Amino acid sequence: MNRPKLLNYRACRIALMSLSSLSLASGCASISGPGSWFSGSSANGGLASTLSNTGQGVTGQVKSMGTTMSNAMVKAKNIVTSPFAPSTDKGDPTSLSNLPDSLGPEIWVTNGQLYESQSKYAKAQENYAKALTIEPTNQAALLSMARLHVRQQQYAEAEQMFDKALAGNPQADVYNELASVLQKQGRMAEAQSAVQQAIAAEPSSQRFRNNLAGMLVASGRSDEAVQQLSQVFPPAIASYNVAYLHFANQDLAGAQQYLQKALQADPNLKEARDLMDKINGSPTAQNAVAAYQTANQIYRTAQAAVTPTTPANNAIYQPPQSPPTQMPSYPQ
Incomplete structure (x- = not known):
C-alpha cells in the first residue's frame, strides 16, 4: 500500500x-521615482x-x-x-476494488451445506449446481448433491452423482453409499456388488461387512452372511449378528437358530443369551419356534423318503422365500 x-x-x-x-x-x-512625476510638461x-x-x-x-x-x-x-x-492500485490485495471476479466451488458447496442444514433444499441444490458449473468433477459438490438427493428420496439422481464421484475418485465409503441407494431401489445384486467393492478397498471394515451381511440375510443367504462376518469378527459375534438381523426382520425362528450357533461358539456371550431369553419369553416367538420345528421335522422326513442314503442331519429349514440350503458343520 x-x-x-x-x-x-x-x-x-x-x-x-x-x-x-x-x-x-x-x-x-x-x-x-516620485520626483519625476512633478518635473514639467515633458515629465507629465x-x-x-x-x-x-x-x-x-x-x-x-x-x-x-x-x-x-x-x-x-x-x-x-x-x-x-x-x-x-479510493485506491485503484491493482496490486493491493486488501483493496475492496480488487475482489475476485468469481468464487471457487468450495464457497458454493459450503453455502449449499448451510442451506441444507436449514432444510432449504432448493437453495442448497442451486449452490451445489453452481459449484459443479465451475468444476464439474469437484468431489465435495458431487457428493453433497448426491446426499441431498438421497435425503429427498430421489434415488435415481443420487445414483448418477455417486457414479460421477466414483469415476473421478473411487472411495470405499462412496461405494458403500451407492450400495445403499441401489438397495433402496430393489436392485439387490448391484447393491451387493457395490458393497463388495467397498470391502475390496477396505477388507477390515466391520461396517461394510455388516452391510453386506444384511443384504445376504434379506436374500436368504444367511450362511454366506456368517462367512463374511467371520472375516472381521469372532465366530460367536458373527453368528449373533446374523441372528440379530433375522430378529430385526421379525424372523424369530431364524434368529433362534443363529443364536444357538453363537452360544455354541461362546456360551458366555451375554448379548446372545439376552436375545434368546427375549425370544423364548414371547408367546409369538414360542409359536414361531414351534412352527419352525414342525416344518423342519416335515422337511427331514420328506428328504429321508426321497433319498434314504443321504443323511438329513444338516438340513435346515429356511423361510419360504428361499429354497433350503446346507448349513456348514460346527464343532459341538
Whole structure:
C-alpha cells in the first residue's frame, strides 16, 4: 500500500515568497521615482506613458501571479487529499476494488451445506449446481448433491452423482453409499456388488461387512452372511449378528437358530443369551419356534423318503422365500 504523501509546507512557503518577490520587482522597475512625476510638461508626458505602461505591467503580473497561485492551490489540494482517495492500485490485495471476479466451488458447496442444514433444499441444490458449473468433477459438490438427493428420496439422481464421484475418485465409503441407494431401489445384486467393492478397498471394515451381511440375510443367504462376518469378527459375534438381523426382520425362528450357533461358539456371550431369553419369553416367538420345528421335522422326513442314503442331519429349514440350503458343520 502506498504511504500517504505529506505536504511539504516549507517548500510551498518558499515558492509563494519567490512568486511575490518576482511580481513586485517587475512592477517597480517600470515606475519612475516620485520626483519625476512633478518635473514639467515633458515629465507629465513621460509620467502618463510610464503610468500606462505600469498599469499594463501590473495587470499582466497580477494575471500571471493569479494563474500561478491557482495551480499551486490545486497541487496542494491534491497532496492533502490524495491519501484519502479510493485506491485503484491493482496490486493491493486488501483493496475492496480488487475482489475476485468469481468464487471457487468450495464457497458454493459450503453455502449449499448451510442451506441444507436449514432444510432449504432448493437453495442448497442451486449452490451445489453452481459449484459443479465451475468444476464439474469437484468431489465435495458431487457428493453433497448426491446426499441431498438421497435425503429427498430421489434415488435415481443420487445414483448418477455417486457414479460421477466414483469415476473421478473411487472411495470405499462412496461405494458403500451407492450400495445403499441401489438397495433402496430393489436392485439387490448391484447393491451387493457395490458393497463388495467397498470391502475390496477396505477388507477390515466391520461396517461394510455388516452391510453386506444384511443384504445376504434379506436374500436368504444367511450362511454366506456368517462367512463374511467371520472375516472381521469372532465366530460367536458373527453368528449373533446374523441372528440379530433375522430378529430385526421379525424372523424369530431364524434368529433362534443363529443364536444357538453363537452360544455354541461362546456360551458366555451375554448379548446372545439376552436375545434368546427375549425370544423364548414371547408367546409369538414360542409359536414361531414351534412352527419352525414342525416344518423342519416335515422337511427331514420328506428328504429321508426321497433319498434314504443321504443323511438329513444338516438340513435346515429356511423361510419360504428361499429354497433350503446346507448349513456348514460346527464343532459341538
